[in-house]
Amino acid sequence: MEHAGHNAALSDLRRRIVGLDRSARAKRSALAFGIEGIDNHLPWRGLPLGTLHEFAESGLESEHVAAATLFIGGCLARTKGTILWCLRGRDLFAPALASVGLHPDRVIYVETWKDAEVLPAMEEALRHGGLAGVVGEVAHLSLVASRRLQLAAESSGVPAFALRRWHTDAERASASEPNAAFTRWRIAPAPSPPPPVPGLARARWRVDLLRCRGAEPHSWIVEACDAKGRLALPAVLPDRPDRAPRPAAAQGGGGGRPLPVAADGDRGPRRVAAARRRGG
Amino acid sequence: MTAARDGSRRLVAAADEAALAIGLRPGQTIAHAQASVPGLVVVEAEPEADLLALGELARWCGRYSPVVQADPPDGVLIDIAGSSHLFGGETGAVRDLLRRVRRSGYSAHASLADTPGAAWAVARFGGGGIVPTGGAAKAVAPLPVAALRLEGETCRALALLGVERVGQLAALPRAQLTRRFVRTLFERYERVTGLAPDPLAPIVPREAPCVRRAFPEPLGHLDALAAALERLTGELCRELERRGEGLRLLDTILRRVDGQPVSLRVGASLPTRDPAHCVRLVGERLQTVDPGFGIDEMALLAARVEPLRARQEEAVATLEAETRDAAALAPLVDRLGVRLGTERVFRAAPVESRVPERSVKRVPALAPVTGISWPEALPRPSRIIDPPEEVRATALLPDYPPKSFVWRRVRYNVASADGPERVHGEWWISDAKMAELRDYYRVEDEKGRRFWLFRNAPTPEGTRWWLHGRFT
Numbered sequence: 223m224e225h226a227g228h229n230a231a232l233s234d235l236r237r238r239i240v241g242l243d244r245s246a247r248a249k250r251s252a253l254a255f256g257i258e259g260i261d262n263h264l265p266w267r268g269l270p271l272g273t274l275h276e277f278a279e280s281g282l283e284s285e286h287v288a289a290a291t292l293f294i295g296g297c298l299a300r301t302k303g304t305i306l307w308c309l310r311g312r313d314l315f316a317p318a319l320a321s322v323g324l325h326p327d328r329v330i331y332v333e334t335w336k337d338a339e340v341l342p343a344m345e346e347a348l349r350h351g352g353l354a355g356v357v358g359e360v361a362h363l364s365l366v367a368s369r370r371l372q373l374a375a376e377s378s379g380v381p382a383f384a385l386r387r388w389h390t391d392a393e394r395a396s397a398s399e400p401n402a403a404f405t406r407w408r409i410a411p412a413p414s415p416p417p418p419v420p421g422l423a424r425a426r427w428r429v430d431l432l433r434c435r436g437a438e439p440h441s442w443i444v445e446a447c448d449a450k451g452r453l454a455l456p457a458v459l460p461d462r463p464d465r466a467p468r469p470a471a472a473q474g475g476g477g478g479r480p481l482p483v484a485a486d487g488d489r490g491p492r493r494v495a496a497a498r499r500r501g502g
Numbered sequence: 503m504t505a506a507r508d509g510s511r512r513l514v515a516a517a518d519e520a521a522l523a524i525g526l527r528p529g530q531t532i533a534h535a536q537a538s539v540p541g542l543v544v545v546e547a548e549p550e551a552d553l554l555a556l557g558e559l560a561r562w563c564g565r566y567s568p569v570v571q572a573d574p575p576d577g578v579l580i581d582i583a584g585s586s587h588l589f590g591g592e593t594g595a596v597r598d599l600l601r602r603v604r605r606s607g608y609s610a611h612a613s614l615a616d617t618p619g620a621a622w623a624v625a626r627f628g629g630g631g632i633v634p635t636g637g638a639a640k641a642v643a644p645l646p647v648a649a650l651r652l653e654g655e656t657c658r659a660l661a662l663l664g665v666e667r668v669g670q671l672a673a674l675p676r677a678q679l680t681r682r683f684v685r686t687l688f689e690r691y692e693r694v695t696g697l698a699p700d701p702l703a704p705i706v707p708r709e710a711p712c713v714r715r716a717f718p719e720p721l722g723h724l725d726a727l728a729a730a731l732e733r734l735t736g737e738l739c740r741e742l743e744r745r746g747e748g749l750r751l752l753d754t755i756l757r758r759v760d761g762q763p764v765s766l767r768v769g770a771s772l773p774t775r776d777p778a779h780c781v782r783l784v785g786e787r788l789q790t791v792d793p794g795f796g797i798d799e800m801a802l803l804a805a806r807v808e809p810l811r812a813r814q815e816e817a818v819a820t821l822e823a824e825t826r827d828a829a830a831l832a833p834l835v836d837r838l839g840v841r842l843g844t845e846r847v848f849r850a851a852p853v854e855s856r857v858p859e860r861s862v863k864r865v866p867a868l869a870p871v872t873g874i875s876w877p878e879a880l881p882r883p884s885r886i887i888d889p890p891e892e893v894r895a896t897a898l899l900p901d902y903p904p905k906s907f908v909w910r911r912v913r914y915n916v917a918s919a920d921g922p923e924r925v926h927g928e929w930w931i932s933d934a935k936m937a938e939l940r941d942y943y944r945v946e947d948e949k950g951r952r953f954w955l956f957r958n959a960p961t962p963e964g965t966r967w968w969l970h971g972r973f974t
Contacts, residue, residue, distance in 0.1 A: 316850035411950035
């Protein structure tokens with residue numbers, strides 16, 4: 223009897239907590255990747271709208287974040303409406319976004335050079351609503367800043383994408399700091415298969431889900447976005463990791479130092495040999 | 503000289519002094535003119551642009567008198583009565599006007615007379631000059647009848663009667679001629695000689711809407727200023743609503759106690775008269791104002807306005823989705839523009855250029871959508887390294903993609919490559935550009951990183967390789 227009363231009180235408390243938790247209250251629609259494996263892994267069957275997502279690259283690539291840029295561009299290309307993109311420099315080349323399906327008419331760029339400009343601009347845009355997505359290139363994303371962005375995104379239902387760019391080792395060290403992003407991703411280039419004819423095959427990325435509310439970390443090898451922004455699974459998956467890397471270890475290892483070229487084991491030299499045979 | 507099309511013929515529309523001097527006349531056919539003068543420079547006539555320029559000129563003439571009328575296609579009428587003494591009498595005014603107009607590249611004749619019609623006639627047919635008071639009839643008498651602004655048809659009919667001069671026309675019996683010709687014939691004459699009134703339709707300069715308020719006590723606190731701003735914005739927006747206009751540029755002028763004015767300018771990307779929006783825009787800047795010992799007076803001036811009523815009616819009706827989106831985003835774009843600078847909120851638009859870094863231009867964030875994108879077949883990197891960084895690359899053969907390269911002291915071994923994509927310099931700009939030649943390669947290293955490298959045209963020192971962008 224007493225036990226049952228206890229349970230009722232607990233469930234009542236739980237209900238009230240759920241009512242307070244705004245993130246759980248909103249029934250989210252999500253931006254699906256269109257890939258069974260990734261969508262099934264995520265609790266919302268895609269990237270939930272009205273939340274903050276963080277994208278980064280490791281090592282030296284974190285300065286240019288070229289792959290993550292295309293990844294976000296591809297995600298947003300599958301939405302409708304205008305995108306606001308807060309730039310942290312002048313190196314984003316708009317034709318590339320057009321090549322993954324994000325038409326130039328749909329993107330409004332804001333030239334913000336430092337975090338102190340990027341974060342307020344993102345928040346303003348998220349609160350304003352009416353956008354299909356807000357992207358900001360930031361170096362530091364503290365717990366407070368990310369929570370502000372998350373609340374702003376919740377208020378309007380616009381997805382927010384924080385693209386982390388690090389130029390110095392000190393900035394890279396901030397990768398492991400906690401923040402309030404719903405999902406944290408790391409995009410890295412992956413070797414593409416040798417094409418049957420001289421040239422380049424469709425690029426491949428390694429997509430690591432480092433942290434996600436309600437899902438385990440995982441990683442996938444995918445083929446890069448096509449002209450409509452769609453990802454694809456490679457036909458054969460010989461290199462698929464069977465276990466996700468530990469996020470902390472992976473980021474610590476990648477931080478700051480240039481990755482030695484031969485760190486890839488025996489696969490690198492064999493690829494080169496293969497290429498040389500084709501060339502000859 | 504300029505050419506205009508009249509049916510199937512191309513006629514000389516206007517000719518400059520040099521062309522007139524060698525005997526070309528407006529109304530000739532272009533073929534005739536070109537046959538008589540080899541190497542003739544012919545420019546297409548632009549009547550709309552001419553009309554706009556004439557309007558500008560007329561507005562400028564407002565410095566002589568407040569009553570000015572543009573008189574298309576090629577005249578400006580100025581009512582100088584009562585203001586000529588400011589320019590040293592009538593002679594001085596005419597001389598000053600001609601000097602200034604000619605200095606800015608126009609060829610001009612001026613005449614001053616009792617009536618606009620007489621001045622018009624004397625300036626065009628009488629060689630200009632000042633007609634003494636009461637001498638209009640005498641001044642126009644020796645001029646051809648065309649000086650009365652008659653149509654060609656009427657002039658020809660009068661010529662058949664042997665009437666060529668205005669003086670002859672004046673001597674004719676009026677009743678019979680009025681029956682034969684249009685009534686306007688003698689009306690024109692009466693207007694020229696001052697017997698009938700001939701009022702001007704002067705350009706009315708539009709006043710910029712402005713509201714101001716002087717404070718009984720100097721305000722030193724931002725909150726008080728914000729409250730005053732809110733009231734003034736409300737007034738201004740009501741005034742704009744009455745005029746059916748919306749703000750594009752708003753100047754806020756604050757006068758401090760020490761006499762120093764502080765002015766803030768904010769712009770709106772689409773015309774607006776929403777007080778809350780204006781207050782937010784100015785409020786962003788108001789925080790940067792140093793009130794000093796206090797602010798005496800605040801004035802809001804709508805520096806540029808555009809008609810807004812039509813658009814609002816449109817919004818109610820079915821409106822294209824893009825326009826509606828732009829209207830919804832305008833407040834956001836304005837706020838970001840005020841905070842960061844208008845030129846830093848933009849959209850990228852394609853430019854037809856072969857040089858990759860020149861294929862993008864910035865357009866205003868809410869410029870009308872064009873639907874034009876870049877050609878899809880060209881692979882372009884997502885991040886461009888500008889200016890390109892030189893890399894040390896080794897290729898097996900001069901025409902091959904590099905086997906490996908060193909960039910920023912890190913060696914990358916190339917696994918596979920695609921290319922070359924040859925980009926020529928824009929030879930139509932200069933000869934030096936013609937020599938600029940780049941061969942672009944997309945290369946992938948053994949870890950899957952993709953780079954965008956290019957090789958210069960071979961020079962005596964050897965080929966140089968540059969890294970211009972990254973795909974991943």
